[in-house]
Amino acid sequence: MKRLLIQRLVSAVFVMLIASFLSFSLLFSAPGNPAETILRQQSGLDPTYDEIELFMKRHDLNRPFLVQCLQWLYLLTHGKLGVSLRTGEPVLEEFTARFGATFQLAVAAMALSVIIGLPIGVFAATKPNSLFDHIIRVVSLAGVSIPEFWLGLMLMLCFSLALGWLPCFGHGTVRHLVLPMITLAVGITASLMRFVRTSMLEVLNLDYIKTAKAKGLREVVIVWKHALKNALIPVVTILGTQLGHLLAGAVIVETVFSWPGIGKFFVDSIYARDYPVIQGFVLIIAAIYVLVNLLVDILYVYLDPRVRYEGRS
């Protein structure tokens, strides 16, 4: 347990180091001189040679790549991620100001998926190869096949334009949340459903379930109490990996619905080539991702004492 924790922590630190290196080199992989690009961004005019020289000197851009990289790391350890070229605000503040909206959307979508996906998955597992099971399998395949951005637009068309039930843009009330939440939840629900079904089927074949049946326990109790407890353990890990889905989905769904979260700001920054924001956001998102995966790993060991961690098998 301790060894696992240390191993995971070390690899998390490594991931972050590599992530910061990658996000730093992004600026250098862009075509053209970054100083020139940034200056053109700021003024909208082609900068003169002197202006470029001055800018490079002021921002230490003419130092060797590795020195700059270390400098960037040093600033990172002090929580300095630079300043947005568009808004002039620190990147970290831009992030925290928008994180709430994304978090709200993500949690709502995740909750909806669990509420719908979990019972359906369990039910499908109790009646494998029934008509219901087949329908669910096809429906979930369709669910993961629909592009999120298109689904969002179609929902808008249906519920905002045709029926007039819900607003299509904006943020604030619960009514604004409904469409983006559903859009984001469809893909997650579909994969959760299938995962719960597989996991549940495995558990239902175990000996202790047979014992419970032999004891004469009611089916409902066996499935929903005894089996579900164990079947849920691997589901926890899936929720961790779904976070990646959620972040990626949020980028697209937020753009479609003009939801003022980190995803929309990120895409807008990419359009504007706002390099400090792109660099900083990648890094913060990677950090969140790594952290959640670490937590899931720890939770997994805690939940399932059978898990033996001896490296990869």
Added chain:
Amino acid sequence: MYILEVTRGKKMLLTGSILIFGFMALAVFAPFIAPYDPDDVKVEKRLLPPGEHHLMGTDGFGRDIFSRVVFGTRYSLFLALVVVSINLLLGLMVGSIAGYFGGLIDELIMRIVDILLAFPNIILALCIVGVLGPSIQNLILALVALGWVGYTRVSRGLVLSIKEQGFIGAAKALGGSNMYIIMRHIIPNAFPPLLVLATLHVSHTILSIAALSFLGLGVQAPTPEWGAMLSEGKQFIFTHPHVMIFPGVAITLSVLSFNLLGEGLRDVLDPRAREVLNV
């Protein structure tokens, strides 16, 4: 029960194959199937609803949407297949080396893979395309940058189980070199289960390409690619929704067909390989 399982798999396999075959035919015979030139701008015919002359209507530039959807299969299928093939070959090669040799090489490769697997890939793809500029080459690069690691992990697992089998020992005893054994014995045996993974991956890739193009960061606008068509048609969604409906249906159907094929293949695959794939 087992019989049922197999027939169900085959039903999905069959539906998926027929659909994919249909899309392939559309792509190959696009010039014969499409009634109009997909790039033919006719301002006087803009935004016509679906009807007799234009099966799916026309878009904001008066181009025939049906013809554009038909030609769009070329871009989506071709790009997705290219991306997946590169990922598959790269992953298979690296994974075979890691699994076959073991030891320090294995440790090193798998550490890198573990680290890369921890990255949210769409975010990185967005960054790469965003910084390098949107073009088809950069789109492929962005989707390959992290795409190969999944295959590496799975092929390593497969190779580990293959190399313990008798015929590998026999090949070694006969004096086969490492390279020969990897190329002639390991890779052919690891390939079928990887093909399942690749099929499912094609559907992911079609979705990613469409999403990036929709955001304006993939295939660019005048090209009849489905995501780019949706990006162009976005402004007409409330006035002329037909512009938005058909390209989206095309994406969903093509993704679904590869998902059906992949699922079907997974069902008929032998259980040992299935276990490796589920990891």
